[in-house]
Amino acid sequence: MxxxxxxxxxxxxxxxxxxxxxxxxxxxxxxxxxxxxxxxxxxxxxxxxxxxxxxxxxxxxxxxxxxxxxxxxxxxxxxxxxxxxxxxxxxxxxxxxxxxxxxxxxxxxxxxxxxxxxxxxxxxxxxxxxxxDDIYVKKINRVMVAIDNSDASQNCLKLALFLLRGVGGGQLILANISTDLGGKLSGITEIKPERNTVLGQAVVEAEKQGIPVRCVTSCGKPGEEICRLAEELNVDLLLIGSPDRRPSIAKSFVDLDRLVGASLSDYVRVNATCPVLLARTVG
Missing domain, CATH: 3.40.50.620 (HUPs)
Known part of the structure; x- marks a missing residue:
């Protein structure tokens, strides 16, 4: 790949x-x-x-x-x-x-x-x-994917599974953030997702390829929580999807929403304390 x-x-x-x-x-x-x-x-x-x-x-x-x-x-x-x-x-x-x-x-x-x-x-x-420039690049063992049901997120999952193939001691961390802010912010919760969910299907795919996997969830603002989880779980590489929302006629123009920091991927790019791989699904 x-x-x-x-x-x-x-x-x-x-x-x-x-x-x-x-x-x-x-x-x-x-x-x-x-x-x-x-x-x-x-x-x-x-x-x-x-x-x-x-x-x-x-x-x-x-x-x-x-x-x-x-x-x-x-x-x-x-x-x-x-x-x-x-x-x-x-x-x-x-x-x-x-x-x-x-x-x-x-x-x-x-x-x-x-x-x-x-x-x-x-x-x-x-x-x-x-x-x-201000981060420490480490040996890549723990790879985290911010997972949801978007095509860009699924592309990240495929990339992560590809990268972890044959890595001794490698681990895939699937992180899903709840945006329900009605309650207080959560810590890091380990979950075992049902097989018919997006997370469950991702787990099945990782297990098929013999890659150790864990699923975590937390509640809060997605960008902040993804960065917090990556730091607290000592992640070596973070993958996040960045869907291109522009119409085809505007593909050659910069997305101003992202440039002013309004997008999730832009927040993570700026604030994550580990290298960030951004994968986009164009369409």
Whole structure:
């Protein structure tokens, strides 16, 4: 399911470390990796030459640090607007996963600071793994999926099951949040779902593949609760669906609701204390 990975590097952040952790997982070891660095346009030829040379060094250092099979790694150095070029290259190589660093900017900050990761998240339909600068990237054993009955959530489940294949000591955590705020906020409750429910079907699928699974639930605001559960359960990777609600005519335009922080996926992207893989079902 993940055969081609695009790693966008800028010389800062934890994106390379995230890929190294992913590459330890049996399901990812056959994947090919394209490492991309984008050089923004410069005002003078001398500045452009300097940035181009710097970009070449950033690529070389990134590839060296990854320590992957050279036959499975390629590099691209390209000039342009980073947020546009990342999307273009993702389409050119038909990547299955984009990995990028993120500063975790909130709301309008993403617009004002021209956040590359935020715009790529908006304009690409491909799964995207965001790694904030202020988090610690760990070995991936505990993978949590925020589960509901949406297609995007089911896509996350499939990705999680794929990633956990063959991982010794791996565990899938299925989290479902009740938005009934009539009562007080709950703690973390372990549940055994009925087989005919969305959670129950997810458990059956995990057990078929021999992946240990646990189900938890809590009550409160979904974004806050998902982030809290991920932190308290010491999750190594969080998967959350991000359905694209825009009409087809507007697919090339940024979803302003998400840019101002109104969406669940945007809240989790900004506030989670672990890497976040956002998967979208376009339709």
């Amino acid at each position: 993940i055969e081609k990975i695009l790693l966008a590097v800028s010389g800062l952040g934890h994106a390379e470390e995230m890929l190294k952790r992913l590459s330890e997982m049996p399901s990812i070891q056959s994947a090919t990796v394209t490492v991309l660095h984008v050089v923004p346009p410069q005002s003078t030829a001398a500045s452009m030459t300097a940035k181009w040379e710097e970009g070449g060094k950033i690529l070389a250092n990134a590839i060296q640090s990854l320590n992957l099979d050279p036959a499975k790694v390629s590099s691209i150095l390209r000039q342009g607007d980073p947020k546009d070029v990342v999307c273009q290259v993702a389409n050119e190589i038909d990547t299955d996963l984009i990995i990028m660093g993120s500063r975790g900017l909130k709301r309008l900050q993403s617009i004002l600071s021209n956040s590359v990761s935020q715009y790529v998240f908006q304009l690409s339909s491909r799964p995207m793994l965001l790694v904030k």
